[in-house]
Amino acid sequence: MSGAVAEMPMVKGCWPAHLDAFEKSPGWSAVPWAVGLRKRGSAAFHERGFPTTDDEDWRYTSVQALAATAFRQSLAARADALVSSTAKMFGFGLEGGPRIVLVDGFFSPELSDLTALPKGVRAGGLLRAMTAEKARVETHLGEIAPPSFSAFAALNAALFQDGAFLDVPAGVKVETPILILHLSHESYLASHPRNLYRVGAGASVQVLEAYASPSCDLYFTNAVTEVDVERGGRLIHGRIESESGNAFHVACTQGRVAEDGLWQSDVAALGAGFFRHDLGARLVGERAEARMFGLTIASGKQHVDHHTAIDHAVPHCPSREYYKAILNGRSRVVFNGKVYVREDAQKTDAKQTNRSLLLSEDARVDTKPQLEIFADDVKCTHGATVGQLDEDMIHYCRTRGMSPAVARGILTYAFARDVLQNFGIPAVKEHLDRSLVQRLLDAGRGA
Amino acid sequence: MLSIKDLTAKVGAKEILTGITLNVKAGEVHAIMGPNGSGKSTLAQVLAGHPAYTVTGGTVTYQGRDLTEMTPEDRAKEGIFLAFQYPVEIPGVSNAYFLRAAYNEREKQAGRPELDVMEFNTLLKEKSKILHIDESLLNRPVNEGFSGGEKKRNEIFQLAVLEPKLAILDETDSGLDIDALRTVSDGVNRLRSKDRAFIVVTHYQRLLNYIVPDFVHVIAGGRIVKSGGKELALELEQRGYDWLKPAAAGAAR
Numbered sequence: 176m177s178g179a180v181a182e183m184p185m186v187k188g189c190w191p192a193h194l195d196a197f198e199k200s201p202g203w204s205a206v207p208w209a210v211g212l213r214k215r216g217s218a219a220f221h222e223r224g225f226p227t228t229d230d231e232d233w234r235y236t237s238v239q240a241l242a243a244t245a246f247r248q249s250l251a252a253r254a255d256a257l258v259s260s261t262a263k264m265f266g267f268g269l270e271g272g273p274r275i276v277l278v279d280g281f282f283s284p285e286l287s288d289l290t291a292l293p294k295g296v297r298a299g300g301l302l303r304a305m306t307a308e309k310a311r312v313e314t315h316l317g318e319i320a321p322p323s324f325s326a327f328a329a330l331n332a333a334l335f336q337d338g339a340f341l342d343v344p345a346g347v348k349v350e351t352p353i354l355i356l357h358l359s360h361e362s363y364l365a366s367h368p369r370n371l372y373r374v375g376a377g378a379s380v381q382v383l384e385a386y387a388s389p390s391c392d393l394y395f396t397n398a399v400t401e402v403d404v405e406r407g408g409r410l411i412h413g414r415i416e417s418e419s420g421n422a423f424h425v426a427c428t429q430g431r432v433a434e435d436g437l438w439q440s441d442v443a444a445l446g447a448g449f450f451r452h453d454l455g456a457r458l459v460g461e462r463a464e465a466r467m468f469g470l471t472i473a474s475g476k477q478h479v480d481h482h483t484a485i486d487h488a489v490p491h492c493p494s495r496e497y498y499k500a501i502l503n504g505r506s507r508v509v510f511n512g513k514v515y516v517r518e519d520a521q522k523t524d525a526k527q528t529n530r531s532l533l534l535s536e537d538a539r540v541d542t543k544p545q546l547e548i549f550a551d552d553v554k555c556t557h558g559a560t561v562g563q564l565d566e567d568m569i570h571y572c573r574t575r576g577m578s579p580a581v582a583r584g585i586l587t588y589a590f591a592r593d594v595l596q597n598f599g600i601p602a603v604k605e606h607l608d609r610s611l612v613q614r615l616l617d618a619g620r621g622a
Numbered sequence: 623m624l625s626i627k628d629l630t631a632k633v634g635a636k637e638i639l640t641g642i643t644l645n646v647k648a649g650e651v652h653a654i655m656g657p658n659g660s661g662k663s664t665l666a667q668v669l670a671g672h673p674a675y676t677v678t679g680g681t682v683t684y685q686g687r688d689l690t691e692m693t694p695e696d697r698a699k700e701g702i703f704l705a706f707q708y709p710v711e712i713p714g715v716s717n718a719y720f721l722r723a724a725y726n727e728r729e730k731q732a733g734r735p736e737l738d739v740m741e742f743n744t745l746l747k748e749k750s751k752i753l754h755i756d757e758s759l760l761n762r763p764v765n766e767g768f769s770g771g772e773k774k775r776n777e778i779f780q781l782a783v784l785e786p787k788l789a790i791l792d793e794t795d796s797g798l799d800i801d802a803l804r805t806v807s808d809g810v811n812r813l814r815s816k817d818r819a820f821i822v823v824t825h826y827q828r829l830l831n832y833i834v835p836d837f838v839h840v841i842a843g844g845r846i847v848k849s850g851g852k853e854l855a856l857e858l859e860q861r862g863y864d865w866l867k868p869a870a871a872g873a874a875r
Contacts, residue, residue, distance in 0.1 A: 179706075238813040265645070471791075523857035565710075566673075567710050568710050568712055569650075570672060570673065570694065570710075571706070571709075571710035572712075572720075572724075573671075573693070573694035573695045573698070574670050574671070574694050574695075574698055574703075574704050574706075574728075574733075575698055575720075575721075575724035575780065575784065576695050576699045576724045576727040576728050576784070577695055577724060577727050578695050578700035578727070579695075579725060581723065581727065585715060585720070585723055586712065586715075588714070588715065589712055589713065589714030589763075590714055591714065592714035592715060593714030593763070594714075595714075596714070
């Protein structure tokens with residue numbers, strides 16, 4: 176055997192061309208101070224290319240099909256009548272409230288409504304904020320989710336053209352939840368929206384970041400969201416993936432939470448044929464708290480991969496993580512939950528639970544809790560189960576008069592609802608409950 | 623209403639019921655007593671159609687039909703209710719939702735219109751008042767995080783809502799303190815009627831101070847070894863079960 180290992184050819188797909196074209200366009204240097212970030216992103220992507228399944232973080236998720244697709248670049252926002260009627264289709268329970276709407280990655284002032292926000296709250300498109308609110312953006316952009324995070328974060332840093340910006344100043348409590356709606360319209364289009372949310376000291380806000388499409392087109396959304404919760408701030412952050420069944424969606428959501436702050440992430444993964452989410456929270460001040468709730472409903476050939484990480488960097492921080500998945504058809508779900516407890520992070524209280532329900536023999540789950548604990552006085556628990564519906568529960572339902580099919584439907588609904596009831600925005604929780612009940616009842620009874 | 627004749631049943635390869643004969647008429651309350659492992663809970667499970675138990679012989683006729691041929695859900699829809707010794711927890715579904723699903727299955731069977739959420743909630747509130755059930759219980763997930771007493775009370779609450787013709791209580795008194803026992807028994811007594819029969823499975827005579835039976839049967843070794851009136855329960859309280867065991871062994875030979 177030869178000692179030489181053949182090097183895998185690096186896969187970069189259509190992206191060197193996208194990078195090249197964008198670098199020559201006015202968009203690249205529209206905001207001069209961001210050119211450095213773009214260059215770092217471009218360099219990082221050129222250096223590493225796409226991950227392969229040899230890469231531990233991508234072991235169960237192949238990006239081959241994504242890398243092999245020739246996408247088009249998005250060049251400008253669309254705001255025609257079709258888009259505007261589409262935007263009205265998606266409210267997720269927050270109809271009539273404040274909304275930031277983005278179309279194919281571009282902020283649309285016409286479709287957005289920010290009139291009802293309290294004084295001092297800055298909300299809208301990221302591109303505008305990069306100039307108008309430079310001081311509030313520059314210190315954070317690319318700092319919380321750096322281009323080095325992954326090939327996709329690198330591409331986003333280089334190619335993003337807009338996104339959502341939200342800044343809630345210290346002490347301001349926003350009562351009404353804000354909808355941040357990302358719509359995708361164009362077939363074979365790639366968009367790289369980049370969002371930044373800042374929650375000031377003692378401020379609080381609820382945000383629903385939703386990705387949706389009225390079509391069943393094939394396209395690619397490569398989103399990055401950076402979150403900064405300052406001392407005593409509170410962010411309830413819903414995220415709904417409800418895109419086309421042929422869409423690729425890769426997302427990197429990273430946040431840091433200062434002392435006494437709270438960041439709650441509620442993820443509903445319902446759409447997209449391919450969805451990869453890297454969700455990471457760094458608890459950097461004492462008593463900072465992270466909560467991560469996730470519900471995945473997958474069917475057909477859907478592939479959903481949740482990579483989560485909670486970094487306990489300081490003492491006395493609690494974290495809670497509860498992810499559930501329901502799989503039908505030939506779908507595949509990956510859960511990887513990292514919890515780091517640094518040497519100084521004594522009295523950490525971390526709990527992680529992942530449960531998956533397999534409704535079909537051809538579905539598959541790969542779940543991996545990954546706890547790395549370097550402090551000795553901590554409370555960390557984790558649990559993972561993969562299985563079918565409980566026979567005792569089915570029998571109990573039958574003794575109350577339900578057929579096995581009805582019982583399975585109800586128990587599947589119950590399985591989802593058990594995690595859904597933790598979601599932090601009441602109107603969104605109710606919307607999901609209402610809109611998912613029939614789908615779950617049917618999925619459970621095998622319809 | 624219910625006629626059991628020479629019923630034998632096994633779980634796995636083990637014969638647990640060795641020949642039960644019992645007749646229950648509408649309006650009657652039958653207590654089934656016996657030592658641990660005698661088969662009394664098995665009888666309750668067999669009547670409700672638990673898939674782990676296989677009927678190997680004898681007949682069970684319920685309202686003229688062969689009960690052993692019916693699925694658990696058909697038995698329920700035809701009016702049989704088992705209050706479980708160990709009620710199952712179902713996280714994620716509220717008591718109210720669960721009960722409405724069960725209630726409407728029965729209504730559908732009877733050809734009556736199903737109740738919507740509003741109508742059903744009104745019914746639930748009425749029933750919860752009668753049984754002194756805290757309304758907050760209605761919105762909690764089925765049995766999840768309930769104390770032992772709450773679970774048993776919830777079973778009786780389900781019984782009250784589903785209004786069965788034949789109610790089987792499987793050791794409903796086990797794990798209850800005296801106050802919970804009284805509440806549960808009060809609930810059962812309110813539900814007694816000339817159209818409804820009860821089979822009350824219990825290890826202790828204590829429950830029968832509150833739910834006074836018309837008949838008491840003692841099961842040992844998988845068969846009824848002695849039947850009598852309510853005074854039999856008192857005799858058992860004083861003498862224990864041992865004096866009946868030889869008879870059971872003798873009869874089984």
